[in-house]
Amino acid sequence: MRLTNTLSGRKEEFIPGGSPVKMYVCGPTPYDSAHIGHAMSYVIFDVLRRYLEYRGYAVKHVQNFTDIDDKIIARAREAGVSPSDLAEKYIAEFFRDMDDLNVARAHVYPRVTREIPDIIAAIKSLVEKGFAYVTPAGNVYFSVRKYPRYGELSHRRPDEMLAGARVEAGEDKADPLDFALWKAARPGEPAWESPWGPGRPGWHIECSVMSLKYLGEELDIHGGGQDLIFPHHENERAQSEALTGRVPFVRYWVHNGLLQLGGEKMSKSLGNLITVREALERYSADGLRVFILSSHYRRPLLFTEEAVQAAARGAERLRFAARQPARGDAPLDFDPDGFRARFIEAMDDDLNTPEALAALFDLAREVNRAREAGQDIRPAQEVLLELAGVLGLRLETPAAELAARPFIDLLVEVRSELRSRKLFDLSDRIRDRLRELGIILEDTPQGTVWRVGRGG
Ligand SMILES: [Zn+2]
Ligand SMILES: [Zn+2]
Structure with a gap:
């Protein structure tokens, strides 16, 4: 099988490092209902996994939940609930949506809030190895210029990345390219104790730590949407390879295109969101x-x-x-x-x-x-x-049709009886009414058969 590797930009023959195939897919930040854009990514990686299994590979699939982050904190505050309650609610909804879409469950669903000790240990190790630094305010940043391969995955030059980099208010990083591994606590926000004072992890470090912990130092497939290539996966790659000293961290980087609605990338800001739930109702x-x-x-x-x-x-x-x-x-x-x-x-x-x-x-x-x-x-x-x-298609007869079957069979039987008695006005009425309800009758030499469908 050939797969396009974002790192090389080419289709490459897929040769896993061993068995099982180790597949890590970046999971959701559960602060709202999943929309069709999320569904697209998870369906695609579900099909990749199903196909690998179909071809005889064993696959171990890990997908995280970013269950603490700025958006969760802000949304929880608006709703007057705790961030963990909010995350819990949307995680449950996510599972229900994905089950209904027939997306096979991953083998492990690590959550940031349950992995804090491992995340702290990884950050400590990056500081000790000289890839990260601690600021007086208690933030820890990854020093991008210490990692020579930065920018390779997203095919960006350092000056290009610099043009888009900003130092946000409250950040005290030494270089605009650097990114946070640990954020010092702000008042009223959830925080965990650490060697650098209370705080919480940055977004990118979680995926490095969880993939390392549950899949080992080298992944076969790391997946996600193209919007994750930069900075998320670029940063993840830098952290992981700096942490383990092992190259490559990922054998095949696989990224899906994004959903567009009316030509725009589907995002919350457009206000044209269709949730998975709404789509499944239709x-x-x-x-x-x-x-x-x-x-x-x-x-x-x-x-x-x-x-x-x-x-x-x-x-x-x-x-x-x-x-x-x-x-x-x-x-x-x-x-x-x-x-x-x-x-x-x-x-x-x-x-x-x-x-x-x-x-x-x-x-x-x-x-x-x-x-x-x-x-x-x-x-x-x-x-x-x-x-x-x-492809994850069930092709199952809808439950409503299954429930209606004996009644339709009965009507068809009655109609045949009416026809044999030449009561055609009544038999035609049954046929026409059923057609209006979407049931098509066909009279064949072997008898009358019916199917669900539109038109004749
Ligand atoms: Zn990732
Ligand atoms: Zn991730």
Whole structure:
């Protein structure tokens, strides 16, 4: 398999350092509901993990919660609750959202507030090694110029980075490029005791410490959105390699493009946020996943109502092909394995999910054609379900339809009886009313069958 490594900027053959594949994905800061932009990133890394597992790799997946940070503190203050209660609420919501999106759970979910002693030990070690310094105010900063490879990951020159760097009010760093490892406590904020006085960790150090602790000194895959490349991952790389002396910290840096809404990056400030919950009220999880995967993961994904609706219809077509019972047992006249080969070829090429989905849609079309021709489509349906599962698509019949099934069967039976008695006005009324409700009846030589769908 080939994966684009942000560090080299090229597609590289994926060769893990050992087994299991060690995968770390930067997790959320739980201060608000997850939106579609978050869902996009977690669905993409979920598919990467599922595909690696499908190809026979064992994967250990770690994802953190940044459960203390400025945004959490500010939001908790507004809401009149403690930062930990606020974080707890949104962590629970995050799990519910991701479960509903069929994102497989990581193996470990470390949280900053539970890792403070390890974080302090790491900062101490960076100070001892000369990569960090303590200020009289009790802040600790990483000294960027001590780490010669800084800027390589984000492909920025030091002068470029300097142009964007600022010393914020209350910061006492020696160089604008430096970043905080430990922030001295401010009044009214949560704080932990440390050798430098009470305070809390900076954002970047947590991911270095947690990945080191739960996955070891060398990760195979470090993932996140492209907005994390700089400064977060650049800083993480500097900290980790300075801490362990081991290069590389990460074998493959994998970053997804960002969700755009009306051409803008989706962010809170635009006020056009769609939460995962709202999206799941309108669309199936399969529909949302097909939408996300219909664009290559490194490209920006443009969210429009039409695009999601088209994806939802696509998911429904796959489900229909995968779940409709066969109408006959004539031998299948095509080989579904060819579609599996196409799928694998696409996924091996830097996780080309649009091509992989195209293979699934073509397979679904063949299944429907073979079904009309009275063939035993079950072997092809098995391949369709197998490959859809790699993309995390369940293709399950909605619970409402399952519940309605016996009643629809009963109506179909009554209608057949009416037809045999030539009471066509009544039998047609049943057919037309069911059609209005989205149930399509088809009269075949073997009897009447029904399906859920739009139009004839
Ligand atoms: Zn990270
Ligand atoms: Zn991170």
